[in-house]
Amino acid sequence: MIEFEKIRWKNFLSTGNNFTELALNGHATTLVIGENGSGKSTFLDALTYGLFSKPFRKINKNQIINSVNNKACLVEIEFKIGSKNYLIRRGIKPTVFEIYVDGELINQDSKAKDYQEKLEKQILKLTFKSFTQIILLGSSSFLPFMKLPAAHRREVIEDLLDIQIFSIMNQILKERYSENKTNISDNNQILNLNLEKIDVQRKYIQEVKEINSDKVVDIRKLIETTNQEMSDIDLKVMALQAEVKSLSENIKDRDNLVSERSKLQQIKISIESMIGKIGSDINFFVNNTNCPVCKQDIEEDHRVEILHNRESVKDSKENGLRELNDHLEDLSVKLAA
Structure with missing residues (x-):
């Protein structure tokens, strides 16, 4: 601090x-x-x-x-x-x-x-934007958090929770995804070139058959070699497509986990705020017997009922918060894997 x-x-x-x-x-x-x-x-x-x-x-x-x-x-x-x-x-x-x-x-x-x-x-x-959104709030220039552009809201939350690493990780994954797409495009071009070569070879074989039948054996060997190259290329393409599919699924799953954790962290902040408010109410009714508005005495039965109700709500919220923390911890373990 x-x-x-x-x-x-x-x-x-x-x-x-x-x-x-x-x-x-x-x-x-x-x-x-x-x-x-x-x-x-x-x-x-x-x-x-x-x-x-x-x-x-x-x-x-x-x-x-x-x-x-x-x-x-x-x-x-x-x-x-x-x-x-x-x-x-x-x-x-x-x-x-x-x-x-x-x-x-x-x-x-x-x-x-x-x-x-x-x-x-x-x-x-903290950046200037985060400092003027979190610490220094001026009535003339302050813009409510929800009216900020999405990128600025993300920047403020990342600075507040010190989780800029996830944006960096997301950017790295996007760059890797883009690189793999480029590699696939290059391999598809190579495949198309090889298919064109195969087509040319087939036409050439037909022409050779018409010109000289004695060269049929040599041409057949050439065809076999070309077909083997096609088979090898097909296997490589299949392997690359499987790798791209796997990478795409991993990126999607990770993005979903990051999004879910961000939402749960917002919910956690809200629950902690509610628990703090309920705690303040309990402290007030424990330490005061007069109504703060009308200054009249609060009936003991009514005060005990209110305390019982607030403590019950607080216990419920704290149980929910513990479950939420456990779930957030599980998400962190999954993201770290």
Whole structure:
């Protein structure tokens, strides 16, 4: 889990040459309030720019740097993941992009694009799209999950559950399938060429028969050789067709398993959410004897009946969740085979 500790910026948008700094780890929850134009949105823009090289709002890159100073634009973000402390420094005029882990600068030999990819995939494990869909939700630009394009929804879910490997595996299988289709097409062309050769040979034999009967024996040997080649080719074609059929079935079965597991994981999230809600209800009726709406006392019999009902529903959901987890584990074993 990412724990943001501190962010500071200068010469960023409308801020001047002195650092504006916010401490985000002073309390369990940090509330940022202020009048219009006081810099609340600038804080969000600085956060996403520091992490992903693009502001939260739709702002051109040449508008990011302060138009008065027009230099020394810099954003620094400190955060913690597990036991490691990170510092990200990103700026314009001069261009700056540095990643520090526990005070040590990560090797910058790679290109900026590869350096950014290392930050997103190995450290944050989030892309800009996922970050603004899961962590940073703005009322002006937030798009509900179900309204996202299918590819973006898949990307968000894969980042959230850390299951990008299945998309990679699916792409590899598609490439192999495409390669096999190409091989089959090439072999069919070879087969057609050989069939044409056979046809030519047969015509040639007929012509030779009409011209010289003495060459019949030699021509028959040639026919036998050609027929053997045809038989060998037919066997190869049959073997290739069987292999293609087997590969197609394996790909289809795997796609079905991946789809089923994705759906079951969504159901699992929904069940866990319901169990959490029911648990909250049980805790309320265990610890409270007054109605939260009308402030009147809840009759003991009614309270006991509600608790019994909630606990029964919770037990049922938890049993279903255990069965669902077992089924998901079976699917994972099948996919790993």
